[in-house]
Amino acid sequence: xxxxxxxxxxxxxxxxxxxxxxxxxxxxxxxxxxxxxxxxxxxxxxxxxxxxxxxxxxxxxxxxxxxxxxxxxxxxxxxxxxxxxxxxxxxxxxxxxxxxxxxxxxxxxxxxxxxxxxxxxxxxxxxxxxxxxxxxxxxxxxxxxxxxxxxxxxxxxxxxxxxxxxxxxxxxxxxxxxxxxxxxxxxxxxxxxxxxxxxxxxxxxxxxxxxxxxxxxxxxxxxxxxxxxxxxxxxxxxxxxxxxxxxxxxxxxxxxxxxxxxxxxxxxxxxxxxxxxxxxxxxxxxxxxxxxxxxxxxxxxxxxxxxxxxxxxxxxxxxxxxxxxxxxxxxxxxxxxxxxxxxxxxxxxxxxxxxxxxxxxxxxxxxxxxxxxxxxxxxxxxxxxxxxxxxxxxx
Amino acid sequence: xxxxxxxxxxxxxxxxxxxxxxxxxxxxxxxxxxxxxxxxxxxxxxxxxxxxxxxxxxxxxxxxxxxxxxxxxxxxxxxxxxxxxxxxxxxxxxxxxxxxxxxxxxxxxxxxxxxxxxxxxxxxxxxxxxxxxxxxxxxxxxxxxxxxxxxxxxxxxxxxxxxxxxxxxxxxxxxxxxxxxxxxxxxxxxxxxxxxxxxxxxxxxxxxxxxxxxxxxxxxxxxxxxxxxxxxxxxxxxxxxxxxxxxxxxxxxxxxxxxxxxxxxxxxxxxxxxxxxxxxxxxxxxxxxxxxxxxxxxxxxxxxxxxxxxxxxxxxxxxxxxxxxxxxxxxxxxxxxxxxxxxxxxxxxxxxxxxxxxx
Ligand SMILES: Cc1cc2nc3c(=O)[nH]c(=O)nc-3n(C[C@H](O)[C@H](O)[C@H](O)COP(=O)(O)OP(=O)(O)OC[C@H]3O[C@@H](n4cnc5c(N)ncnc54)[C@H](O)[C@@H]3O)c2cc1C
Numbered sequence: 001x002x003x004x005x006x007x008x009x010x011x012x013x014x015x016x017x018x019x020x021x022x023x024x025x026x027x028x029x030x031x032x033x034x035x036x037x038x039x040x041x042x043x044x045x046x047x048x049x050x051x052x053x054x055x056x057x058x059x060x061x062x063x064x065x066x067x068x069x070x071x072x073x074x075x076x077x078x079x080x081x082x083x084x085x086x087x088x089x090x091x092x093x094x095x096x097x098x099x100x101x102x103x104x105x106x107x108x109x110x111x112x113x114x115x116x117x118x119x120x121x122x123x124x125x126x127x128x129x130x131x132x133x134x135x136x137x138x139x140x141x142x143x144x145x146x147x148x149x150x151x152x153x154x155x156x157x158x159x160x161x162x163x164x165x166x167x168x169x170x171x172x173x174x175x176x177x178x179x180x181x182x183x184x185x186x187x188x189x190x191x192x193x194x195x196x197x198x199x200x201x202x203x204x205x206x207x208x209x210x211x212x213x214x215x216x217x218x219x220x221x222x223x224x225x226x227x228x229x230x231x232x233x234x235x236x237x238x239x240x241x242x243x244x245x246x247x248x249x250x251x252x253x254x255x256x257x258x259x260x261x262x263x264x265x266x267x268x269x270x271x272x273x274x275x276x277x278x279x280x281x282x283x284x285x286x287x288x289x290x291x292x293x294x295x296x297x298x299x300x301x302x303x304x305x306x307x308x309x310x311x312x313x314x315x316x317x318x319x320x321x322x323x324x325x326x327x328x329x330x331x332x333x334x335x336x337x338x339x340x341x342x343x344x345x346x347x348x349x350x351x352x353x354x355x356x357x358x359x360x361x362x363x364x365x366x367x368x369x370x371x372x373x374x375x376x377x378x379x380x381x382x383x384x385x386x387x388x389x390x391x392x393x394x395x
Numbered sequence: 396x397x398x399x400x401x402x403x404x405x406x407x408x409x410x411x412x413x414x415x416x417x418x419x420x421x422x423x424x425x426x427x428x429x430x431x432x433x434x435x436x437x438x439x440x441x442x443x444x445x446x447x448x449x450x451x452x453x454x455x456x457x458x459x460x461x462x463x464x465x466x467x468x469x470x471x472x473x474x475x476x477x478x479x480x481x482x483x484x485x486x487x488x489x490x491x492x493x494x495x496x497x498x499x500x501x502x503x504x505x506x507x508x509x510x511x512x513x514x515x516x517x518x519x520x521x522x523x524x525x526x527x528x529x530x531x532x533x534x535x536x537x538x539x540x541x542x543x544x545x546x547x548x549x550x551x552x553x554x555x556x557x558x559x560x561x562x563x564x565x566x567x568x569x570x571x572x573x574x575x576x577x578x579x580x581x582x583x584x585x586x587x588x589x590x591x592x593x594x595x596x597x598x599x600x601x602x603x604x605x606x607x608x609x610x611x612x613x614x615x616x617x618x619x620x621x622x623x624x625x626x627x628x629x630x631x632x633x634x635x636x637x638x639x640x641x642x643x644x645x646x647x648x649x650x651x652x653x654x655x656x657x658x659x660x661x662x663x664x665x666x667x668x669x670x671x672x673x674x675x676x677x678x679x680x681x682x683x684x685x686x687x688x689x690x691x692x693x694x695x696x697x698x699x700x701x702x703x704x705x706x707x708x709x710x711x712x713x714x715x716x717x718x719x720x721x722x723x724x725x726x727x728x729x730x731x732x733x734x735x736x737x738x739x740x741x742x743x744x745x746x747x748x749x750x751x752x753x754x
C-alpha cells in the first residue's frame with residue numbers, strides 16, 4: 001500500500017495547479033463558461049468525450065481524474081456542471097447514440113446550453129418502472145407519444161426530455177420499451193409544476209398528448225430502451241455518492257456545533273454531540289477510503305465488487321444521520337421552514353439546514369427508494385433469490 | 396386498578412374528531428396553509444364543545460376538568476392536525492388559573508373559558524431558552540425586550556409572558572410598545588411569532604413563579620399527546636396507502652420489506668398511548684412524578700413522531716415528498732411538537748437529573 005502518487009502524477013498535479021492559478025478565479029459574467037472552455041482545452045474536463053463532441057479526449061486515467069477533482073475542489077473552481085444532461089444523457093449518447101445524435105446533442109449539452117429532463121417515472125410506475133404505459137406509435141416518419149410522466153425534475157426548464165416509452169405493446173414488459181428524445185417546446189407537452197414539501201416547485205407532472213418526435217430520435221433499437229436506460233442509471237450511481245460531499249457535510253455540522261449552545265456551553269463540547277459527530281465521521285471515513293479503493297480498482301481495470309451497488313444507500317443513510325444531528329443542534333430553530341427561496345428570499349443558515357433535512361428525504365426516494373436499493377444489494381450483490389412478486393410481474 | 400379513559404373522555408374524543416372531520420379535513424387544511432388568517436369559525440365550533448375552558452374551574456366559567464382531559468383532546472386535535480390556538484390558549488388559561496389573583500381570574504378567565512377571547516404563552520427566548528429558570532426578560536409594571544416562538548400571538552387578546560425569576564406577567568392586545576412579527580415556521584397549522592415589548596404595560600401574576608414550571612409540564616404533556624395523535628395518523632395513512640398502491644402487480648404492503656417497516660412504525664406509535672396518558676394523569680394525581688414524566692413523554696413521543704414522519708415520506712415514495720400529499724402537514728407538526736418548549740435531548744437531560752435511578 002502506498003498513498004503517494006508517482007513523480008509523473010505529481011508533476012501532473014503541478015500542471016493542474018498552475019493552470020488553476022492562472023485561470024481561476026476570473027472576472028466577468030461569463031467567467032464560469034470561459035473557465036470551463038479553457039479547462040476543456042487544457043484536457044481537464046470531460047476527459048472521456050472526444051474533441052469533436054466538445055470533450056477533451058484524454059486517455060482514461062482514473063488517478064489523473066482524481067487529481068483534477070482534488071485540485072479543482074481545493075481551488076473551488078467550477079467543475080463539470082451537475083445537471084442530468086451532462087451527467088446522464090451525454091454519457092448514454094456517447095455509448096449508445098448514432099453519429100448524428102452525438103454531434104447534434106452532446107456538445108451543447110456539455111456546455112450546459114441544452115437542458116434535459118428525465119422522463120422515466122409515471123403515476124403507476126415508480127419502483128416498478130418497467131410497467132410504464134406512456135405509448136409511442138410510429139406514424140409515418142414520426143413517433144406519436146401519449147401518456148404522463150411524473151416527478152420530472154427540472155421539466156419546467158428543460159429543452160429536451162429523454163424518455164422511456166412503450167412502443168412494443170405485445171412484447172414482454174422489459175422488452176417493449178424504447179428510449180426516445182423529445183423536444184419539450186412543442187404543443188402537446190404540458191408541464192405542471194408540483195411543489196415539494198419544502199415549498200418550492202422543482203419537479204413536475206408532464207402530460208404528453210400527441211407529442212411528436214422524428215423517427216430517428218430513438219437511442220438504441222426499438223424495444224431496447226430498458227437496456228439503454230440502464231446505461232444511464234449506471235452513470236447516475238457514479239454521480240451520486242461523492243465522498244467529498246459527505247466530508248463537507250461533516251465539516252459544516254462541526255461548524256454548526258461550534259456556534260450553537262447546549263447546556264450553557266458550545267455544543268461541540270457536549271459529550272453526546274461529540275459522540276454523534278464521531279459516529280458520523282466513522283461513516284464518512286469509510287466512505288472516503290472506499291472511494292480510494294474503488295479508484296485503485298478502476299485504475300487497474302478491476303471490478304470493485306459489491307460496493308458500487310451500495311453507494312447510493314450508503315450516502316443517503318449518512319445524509320439522514322447528518323440531518324438528524326443538525327436538527328438537534330438547531331434547538332428551537334428546528335421548527336423553522338426551509339425558507340421562501342421560491343419567493344426570492346434567501347434562506348437563513350438555520351433554514352438551509354431545514355431544507356437539507358427535508359431534501360435528505362427526497363434524495364432517499366429519487367433514483368430508486370431505499371427498499372429497492374436493498375433489493376439490489378441483496379439480489380445482485382449477495383446473490384439472494386429474486387423477490388417473488390417482481391419475478392412474476394417481469395413476465 | 397383501571398388504567399383507561401372514562402366513557403366521557405372517549406365521547407369527547409369522538410365528538411371533537413367528528414367536528415374535525417367535518418370542518419377541517421385535510422383538503423381544508425391544505426387551503427388554510429395558503430392563508431395566515433385565523434379560522435374564527437373553527438375556533439367558535441371548538442369553543443361550542445367547551446374546549447377552551449375544559450380545565451378552567453367551574454367558578455370561572457370552565458368545565459373544571461383535568462389535564463388528562465386536555466390531553467385526550469390534544470391527541471384528537473393532533474390526529475386531525477386541527478389548526479388554531481388551542482395549545483397556547485389552554486396553557487395561558489392554566490397559568491392564570493394557577494398563578495393569578497382572584498381578581499385577575501375573575502376578570503380574565505370567563506372570556507377565555509368561552510373562547511370569546513384568545514390567550515397564548517410567550518415562554519421562548521433567543522438561544523433556545525424555554526426553562527423558567529433561565530428566562531431573562533425583566534420588568535415590573537412594564538416590559539422592554541423580546542420573546543420568540545409565541546404561538547398564535549397575532550390572534551391573542553392576552554399573552555402570558557415568562558419573566559426573570561420564573562415569574563409570569565400578562566400583556567394585553569394592543570398594549571403600547573407591543574410588536575408582533577411572524578416567524579417563518581414549517582408548521583402552518585400552528586403559526587408562531589416573534590414578540591417584542593417596548594415599555595409595554597404588563598400585569599404580574601402573583602403566583603406566577605410557582606405556576607410557571609407546572610404550566611411548562613402541562614405543555615410538555617399536551618405536546619406528547621398531540622404527537623401521539625399525529626404519529627398515529629401518519630401510521631394510518633401509510634397503512635392505507637400500502638393497501639391500495641400497487642407495484643409489480645401487487646399492493647406494496649405485501650412486500651415484506653415495507654410490511655416490516657410499517658410494523659416497526661406501529662411499535663413506535665401504539666405503546667406511547669399509555670405513556671402520554673400517565674404523563675397527563677400525573678399532572679393532577681402524581682405530583683412527585685409529574686415533572687419527570689412530562690419530560691420523558693415529550694422527549695420520547697415527539698422524537699418518535701419526527702421519525703415516523705420521515706418513515707412516512709419514504710413509505711409513500713415520490714408522492715410523500717410533495718406539498719400536496721397530506722404527510723407533509725403532519726411531518727411539520729412533528730417539527731413543531733419536537734422543538735416547542737425544548738428539544739427531546741434537553742428534556743432527556745432534565746429527566747435524568749430528576750431520575751431516582753441517577754441519584
Ligand atoms: C426529489 C425527487 C426527484 C425525482 N426526479 C425524477 C426525475 O427527474 N425523473 C423521473 O423519472 N423520476 C424522478 N423521481 C421519481 C423517483 O424515481 C420515484 O419516486 C421512485 O422511483 C419511487 O417510485 P414511486 O414514487 O412510484 O414510489 P413506489 O414505487 O410507489 O413506492 C412506494 C413505497 O413502496 C416501496 N416499495 C415498492 N416496491 C417495493 C418492493 N419491491 N419491496 C419493498 N418495498 C417496495 C417503496 O420503497 C416505497 O416505500 C424523483 C423523485 C423524487 C422524490
